[in-house]
Amino acid sequence: MKKGLSIIILLLFLFPSMASAHTKLVSSYPSNGQIITEPIKQITLEFEEALEQLGTIKLYKAGTATAVTNVQVKENKLIADLPNDLENGDYKIEWKVVSEDGHPVTGQIPFKVQLKQVETKTTTESKTTDKAVKDQTPAKEKQKEATPKKERSKYLIPLIAIGLFGIALMVGGVVLWNRK
Template structure:
């Protein structure tokens, strides 16, 4: 009786574990959390056991589905892309039906950060920075030019005031001379 009880307990706890072990995800390319630095046109999910035709794989970027051709090959699900992935954050959402009929799902987040694209983005940022610097410099020059014009205008205004003052003094001097010169 004890042996029968032991067999029943073992069966209840071990069989579901074995069934799930046969269909568990064993590896993926790209791996969970991986930063991919080379062009990626194929996603490969490998499972411990053979997967059934009801299995699916989706690729999402910013919650939008990226077109993907999915093919099942015994223990692998392979997703082929028509063009390499661009820089950004992605999530592979998969669902498999194992030999035992259990439905298992999972997600694999990863990031694409291509070296070439990073260098290009750096160049674009540098160009934007140079353009901004040129615009800032131009604005500064215009401001300085405006200040120079203001200074020139002030100097001209002051020069005109001095000339007018000198002319007024001369006119008053001539007027005084003529006024007193006639009295004699």
């Protein structure tokens, strides 16, 4: 009985760490909310752990899919080539990877392409557009700060519940232990 109870308690302490073992995105290019001002040829996502070869990257501009090619996993990186230069506008990367422990992990990265245009007669229009974009930048930064908090909070409640369940089991085990 003592041996079985010890094993159960040990498993309870191990389970919360296994529940949070999913790999996490460490960095990306382009990064969340970044404004790209030079042409890019590749999307690179870097994760905490090595990945299985099942990663996907999809790129959207205003809800319409944009071509990406040569999607590949190299250790802990997911890389995709862009066949054409991206036009100015708002983009969203949707990615899905499978960590070595077999758990699928997904996410989205919004960013903006704002390539410098060749000066033309409509300089006044571009200055107006630039000012409008600068006025919107703080909102993007606020969104960037809010996203990681959402990501953390979705795991917090299950971990607290598992911890409370473990404490309840330990208290019950101690009570049973003392009755003998």
